[in-house]
Amino acid sequence: MGAPPTLTKDGYEMHMGTNHLGHALLLKLLKPVLDKTPDARAVHLSSAGFRHVGPAGIEFDTLKSAKSETALPYRYAQSKLACLLYAREASKRYPNFKNIAINPGEVQTELFTREAGDDLMKHLQEHVASKLAIPISEGVKNHLWATTSPDINNGEFYEPVGKTGGLEGHGLDDEMAKKLWGWTEEQLKDQAL
Template structure:
């Protein structure tokens, strides 16, 4: 396919520079894009990668596979359930007890296409996991990120994995009334949470200029996450098998397998600091994008940040 359809060329084996001495944390690192991201970063000798996931057995199986491919990899399990504030708070404490620096935080984990429900803390499940969970984790690790950014060799990055699906966010972009979200379709609620990921990265960069914060759309990745959509959408039930069949041949632009889907977050984790900081949102592979009008709204980003902080305060966080 023509190069313009797929963005820049990027080979993680050749184009990621040495990560010696760096500490990395990847959420949802036990499968899919997260696992591939950990694997590729591990090849470049970071001091340690924390693989954050809910289930120890699945995380340890993933770590074993990664170490089989990269024998000298130092990958550590960090227990984390992004739908639970208590779990996130404990994960942050566990991390900070084991490391006094954090160079790269990749907020990769997420859920999609699930029926309406709420987290134990009272937030719509997709918004609560994809936005509130990652926003709280970032908040609780912010002191470590900022401390690391003071080092002479610092290059601290926070990468939120979002989606072009943010275009499905409802008017007026963000709905703060979590009960009202029950009236929205599952895809709309997903887009709502993914828009929040972009706005969070945008405002984090604004408030903490010593940190490089951005959001990435990895492409349309045909993984098991689409099985959920197929259960609730006749269109996805029809289109998913077709997309899976043609993905290996590069026929469809912006549709990738796991290894291709991880490239944009790997690029943002390793490309030049100045270039990555030049956009709050990237599409494959390393293509600058503005996103929707809501994603471009700096006022909405600040509003969401303030609302999120007030919600954390209600929970004593």
Template sequence: MLYGLLDKPLGRGLRYDPDTEIPDLNGKIIVVTGGNAGLGKETILRLSKHNPKRIYLLVRNQNKSEAAIKDIQSIVPNAPISFIQCDLTDLKSVESAVRDFTSKEQRLDMLYLNAGIMATPAGLTKDGYEIQFGTNHVGHALLTKLLLPTLSRTAEEPGSDVRVICLSSIGHAAALFTGICFDKLKTEMSWTPTMVRYAQSKLANILFARELARRYPKILCVSVHPGAVNTELYRSMLSGWMSSFNFSKQLLETIESGAKNQLWAGTANREDITNGEYYTPVAMSGGGSWKSQDMALASKLWEWTEKELEGYAAPTALP
């Protein structure tokens, strides 16, 4: 089933040119996880061209982050980008990153939950979660939880337009029958194929976005599939298990094309976007599996996640 979905580029929706269609971002504060390469780096580059107040790049490796910032600023001189160290596999690091951010800013207009890992060997995060689920969902869920007071406060301001964009994948369909194995999330799940483990994390991204939108309707929250994009994640996968399929690298979308869906979700007219929806490229709704539309499962995931993260609290707001 998943092979059929991935055997051709996905998405022939809205024609979208970020250079001409992203509006002026004057005054906007933006956070992007995983922005030192691939889709995150391209997203920061494109947003930087439209006058944001500041973009914060949250990644684990400072040297790679500084190299990415230098690359972007070679194209957009004086692009207002700052690095904050954040390791999504370590919840204490996430907590520290939020503390760092809130010591600098009192508002947040756009949060891109962009970072992720794919088709990795079995393993655990530093906090004991299955490595893909812990990185792709749990780390991002804590980041969002701790930033929610800032997001909500910004959303109350006149004329505000606060958004959370979750990077998911059509690969979530591989969890159609397994769903989310709540009782196994604190194991390596080594008996489960790596792409199924990846799929449940990407299913969680969609469900998390739906439930966040339901609980916090003043915040526009959507999940997006970028397409099958020629990033490091896909190249790594293709050199491994996908090499047994007749899947050509020539079928992959470029990074420039792959970033369009999340750029559209972050900057298009708010009335053109349905809160909580999952979009395939570009701006195409209704493409998720039936499991990704299960609001009872979304609520169960939210409650499970809240229980796991109950020991963490947002830092005190600046005066």
């Protein structure tokens, strides 16, 4: 996340390409197996950061640009909103297995500090977040719960650990979820292993 504005090798804004399109392609490729597997589920990694998108939510006309005019937190937030909305829409379109989205919580990672990028974000990560965030050993608990719990609800968004009720704003936008689904399908139509 700390990377400066850049594109994937396929020409997508880096956060959207990595956090959303890569995962959507994997789900598309795994779908035939998931359809046949009892109690299968796809756990989509979102973030509380989805709440920090701009007023438009996902800016579809900018997803094939480095978005250098857009602040790093907004680029990240937009990709995490995409993960959340895609999980919600997949839960409707893929009825043979469950799709949920999770927020791992504020986890002590090197998300902002390992690459050149936004100095303010690096400072906040090193001096503020490092004191408030939980260790990785705690941060994986929502992932583990989501992959093993018999108590998940299809299409739900789970905060740590296994708590619902965190959806708000654009996270509830069914029309944006449908638009994202269509856009994603169009982008991935020629992709295969």
